[in-house]
Amino acid sequence: MTGLSLPDKALERAVQSLPDDSLSETRHAALARFLERGFPTTRLEDWKYTDLKEVAEISRRWLEGGATSADTSALDSEVQRICSSIDADWIVVANGVISPGVISSSGTSHPGKGITVSTYSESSLAPAFDVPLADFNAALLTDGLHIRFNADAANDRPLGLLIIDGTDGLPGVAQTRIRIEFDDGAKAQLIEYQVSRGDADHYANAVVELSIGNQAVVDYVRVQNRAENHIQTHRTEARLGTRSVLRYSGFDLGGQLIRNDLDVAIDAPEAEVSIAGLYVAGDGQHIDNHVRIDHQTGPARSTQEYRGILGGRCRCVWNGKAIVQPGADGTDAEQANHNLLLSDRSEIDAKPELEIYADDVKCSHGTTVGQIDDNALFYLRTRGLDKKDAIRALTRAFGASIVSRLAISELAESLTAMVEARLAELTESDSQ
Amino acid sequence: MLEISELSASTGNTEILDGLSLTVNAGEVHAIMGPNGSGKSTLAQVIAGHDDYAVTGGSVTYKGSDLLQLEPEERAREGIFLGFQYPVEIPGVNNAYLLKAAVNAKRKHHGLDEVDAFEFLKLAREKMTLLGMDQKFLNRGVNEGFSGGEKKRNEVLQMAMLEPDLAILDETDSGLDIDALKAVAKGVNALRDPERAIVLVTHYQRLLDYVQPDFVHVLSGGKILRSGDKSLALELEEKGYDWVKEAANA
Numbered sequence: 078m079t080g081l082s083l084p085d086k087a088l089e090r091a092v093q094s095l096p097d098d099s100l101s102e103t104r105h106a107a108l109a110r111f112l113e114r115g116f117p118t119t120r121l122e123d124w125k126y127t128d129l130k131e132v133a134e135i136s137r138r139w140l141e142g143g144a145t146s147a148d149t150s151a152l153d154s155e156v157q158r159i160c161s162s163i164d165a166d167w168i169v170v171a172n173g174v175i176s177p178g179v180i181s182s183s184g185t186s187h188p189g190k191g192i193t194v195s196t197y198s199e200s201s202l203a204p205a206f207d208v209p210l211a212d213f214n215a216a217l218l219t220d221g222l223h224i225r226f227n228a229d230a231a232n233d234r235p236l237g238l239l240i241i242d243g244t245d246g247l248p249g250v251a252q253t254r255i256r257i258e259f260d261d262g263a264k265a266q267l268i269e270y271q272v273s274r275g276d277a278d279h280y281a282n283a284v285v286e287l288s289i290g291n292q293a294v295v296d297y298v299r300v301q302n303r304a305e306n307h308i309q310t311h312r313t314e315a316r317l318g319t320r321s322v323l324r325y326s327g328f329d330l331g332g333q334l335i336r337n338d339l340d341v342a343i344d345a346p347e348a349e350v351s352i353a354g355l356y357v358a359g360d361g362q363h364i365d366n367h368v369r370i371d372h373q374t375g376p377a378r379s380t381q382e383y384r385g386i387l388g389g390r391c392r393c394v395w396n397g398k399a400i401v402q403p404g405a406d407g408t409d410a411e412q413a414n415h416n417l418l419l420s421d422r423s424e425i426d427a428k429p430e431l432e433i434y435a436d437d438v439k440c441s442h443g444t445t446v447g448q449i450d451d452n453a454l455f456y457l458r459t460r461g462l463d464k465k466d467a468i469r470a471l472t473r474a475f476g477a478s479i480v481s482r483l484a485i486s487e488l489a490e491s492l493t494a495m496v497e498a499r500l501a502e503l504t505e506s507d508s509q
Numbered sequence: 510m511l512e513i514s515e516l517s518a519s520t521g522n523t524e525i526l527d528g529l530s531l532t533v534n535a536g537e538v539h540a541i542m543g544p545n546g547s548g549k550s551t552l553a554q555v556i557a558g559h560d561d562y563a564v565t566g567g568s569v570t571y572k573g574s575d576l577l578q579l580e581p582e583e584r585a586r587e588g589i590f591l592g593f594q595y596p597v598e599i600p601g602v603n604n605a606y607l608l609k610a611a612v613n614a615k616r617k618h619h620g621l622d623e624v625d626a627f628e629f630l631k632l633a634r635e636k637m638t639l640l641g642m643d644q645k646f647l648n649r650g651v652n653e654g655f656s657g658g659e660k661k662r663n664e665v666l667q668m669a670m671l672e673p674d675l676a677i678l679d680e681t682d683s684g685l686d687i688d689a690l691k692a693v694a695k696g697v698n699a700l701r702d703p704e705r706a707i708v709l710v711t712h713y714q715r716l717l718d719y720v721q722p723d724f725v726h727v728l729s730g731g732k733i734l735r736s737g738d739k740s741l742a743l744e745l746e747e748k749g750y751d752w753v754k755e756a757a758n759a
Contacts, residue, residue: 277640306560456597456651460558460607460667461614470610474650 080115080135080209084140088112090217091144098216103203107215110282112236114209126394126426127336127365132308134384135248135280143248146172146219152241155274156180164487165237165268168194168222172242173281173420175184175222181234191230191263197221197254204254206287210310214252214284221254226263226293235266235296235485238397240283242307243275253283259316261290266485271301271309273331280308291345292317297325302495303332305361312338316459317348317377324484328492329356329364330499336365343405344373352381355479358423359506360389368412369398375435384479385416386472387423388503398430399440406437416446417475469504510535510706511576511675512621515630516567517731518555525551527731533675535656536703538578540717540742541710544750546679549710550594552728553679557591558584571675586618587673592664592681593708599651604663607651608670615671636669637698641692658689665696676700677708682716694719714746727753 092108095101114186116133119125149171160167160180166188169176175196197204200223206215226232242251259265273279281303289295290406303309309332322371329335341350356364370379385393399410416425429442449471457467473496480496484490511533518526525548543549555562556569558581569576572711576584590713599607600679612632613623624632631646637644640662652660661681666678683692697720709716717725717739725741726733729750734757745753 133611450597452597453599453602454595455557455559455581457598457602457607458581461589461671462580462607462610462613463582463617464580464616466610466614467582470602470606471599474599477601 078216080118081129082115083133083136085112087140087144091140093356094144095219096215099198099201100203100220104216107204107206107212110206111209111212111216112121114212116213117209123367123396126392127334127363128312129335132280132310135278135308137251138248138278139250139280143321143329144175144250145247146251148244149174149416151245152243152274154184155272156239156241159239159270159272160237160490163237163268163270163491164234167239169241170253172244172249173219173253182394189231190235191227192232192236192430193225195223197223197256199223201237202256204284208312210282210312211284212446214254214282218252218254221256224255224257226257226259226265228262230262230263230265230322232265233374235268235487238267238269240269240271240281241273242279242281243273243304244277244279245275246277246288248278248280251282253281255283256286256288258288259290259293260297261292263290263293265293266296266480268485268488269297271299271303271311273303273307278305278306279310280305283309283311285311285313287323289315289317289321289323291491292320294322295324297323298483298485298488299325299327299329300330300488300492300495301332301337302330302334303335305331305333305345305467306485308334309330310336313340314340315341315344317341317343317350319345320347321345322349323351325350325352326364326479326483327352327354328496329354329366330495332362332364334363337367339366339368341370341379342373343371343377343379346374346376350379352379353482354381354383355385355476355480355496356383356393357441357476357496357503358388358391358393359503360391362391363393365394367394370400370410372401372405372408372410374398374402375405375424375438376409377405378409380411382413382479384476385414386476386500386503387416387425390420391507392424392426394426396428396430397398397442398432401435401438401440403434405435408435408438408440410438415475416443417472418446418448419472464507465504469500472500472504476500510572512570514568516555516569517564517565519565520551524565525562525731526555529728529732531709531726531733533706534709535674536704537724538701538707538709538720540722540725541708541728542712542725542745545712547729548731549728550679550738553591553677556589558679572680577713582614585671586615590668590671590673590676592668592678592682594683596652596660596664598653599654600653602651603612604649604651605633605647607646608667612670616626617648620755633670636666639669640666640696641688642666657684658686661685662689665693668700668726669696672700673710674704675706675708677710679710681709682711682713690716691719714742717742720726729754729757
């Protein structure tokens, strides 16, 4: 054992208490691997700035409390509220348990034409694992969600994945696993919305796999707005086919400790990946985004731009890595990370990385860390705006380039309101 | 309206204003001229409340109250407008948003209802037509990618919308072609009113051909060396600033 460990016996009991089904074998294999390695520690370069001690602590308390899958009925009203406010076909995963059927504002109970929704056990699919958090996820997974978009999928409305977690009383731990396959030529819009309710501490761990076929076009927006005592580790692995397009945006507005890994492999030519992210952190928050784009073949183009707005005592981490493998000529990889610090107690650890093993490539990266521009602030104040309102306008403007490129119009209004509310909280507390 | 008495101000360790006195009454248009580095822009910035400048002596009274006690936004809502020599580009902050927020901040301060979107647009379009500005500027970021002339017109547009009691225009004429200069002058002249005072800070006499000042002051070394009527501006154009300095030293 090199990492952060959990009590072996209690963990084994928790895995054994899950139903004996087609996932059992994988659960035990993943458990054996996890028991060997544990959670990663800050001694590892990839985890240098994010300490999972709190994850181990909540998990230990959850195991001591009987490792129960929490009752989800308390989440129902919140589920209804969200599903009716954003126009999408929603699939709900509450505390790691997949709810049957689809909810939408128009009341339909089936996904759109050409979209198949099933579970891992129904599809005889085994969860893949190789990194410790995926081990932990596969060991404790009740069941996974398996979605397939056919080439003729009629995605009139975006497909929503509502990942909602929370309990009252005992701390909770939940595993979510989603695999989405996009057939050749499929066009799809997806929203993954991560929220939480309830007053207990909670740890949500998710693994999402995107398998994107040739010439498929995927718009994917992940919005995280968790409670201040909730922890999330989230891993997305995407694989892109020839001439496919992935437009991915991630918004992190809440949570106590958030770690998102986005791993994209381009192993077919002429794929195009554009990633945009916005993180807004205030007092007590830790938000870490790790993005890794592996150009295995060329020509292909990847861009990523993350922006961070930090206020109060908080810490954010951004690590963008582009790897250009031998022979991946014609690769064009851009990465940018810009941060606005509203407080001198905010910390950003920004780390762009390029690993290039091919000759004919175009790669660039840029990182900035700054504060509110005094000249712009003075200018707005001479027009009569309160200092607080002026700071808010400038802060909003800083994030606007990420918010405005949102490809899913059904989400735009809600997301803008969420970002606005979060910025209001941040600028309110920091201007005092 | 504005009573500046023995005003001294510095930035860092550099004294820029050195006992400057000036009185501006309602209905008057004043031109402040002077060589580069004489303190013209500093005077404008101090009146607007920029905290880069420390007031080290003297007083500024506006409508009978101590102006220096007020925050920049309070000065604006009380009717002071500064047209910037270098208007700041603020990408992502919409020009219409700023205009509306500015108008409403002032209205709220004076106990008036906020203007609604319809009223606001009507007013903004009216003023833009007067200034020969394209309506598309409303939906662009504040001064973002504007040419020099567009920026200055945008300053005058803001002034026209806010209808200030005291407008200070800092080199609003610099870098303008003749059409832009005429448009700016038109905006300024439209604001001339017995209840209102305008201070034009300028390096050249050119603007004064289109906006006739009641008083012309020459600022040099942080104080006013000479005051006169508009003929002083013409005399300066002819003889240069050194003439005033020499006369003052004699």
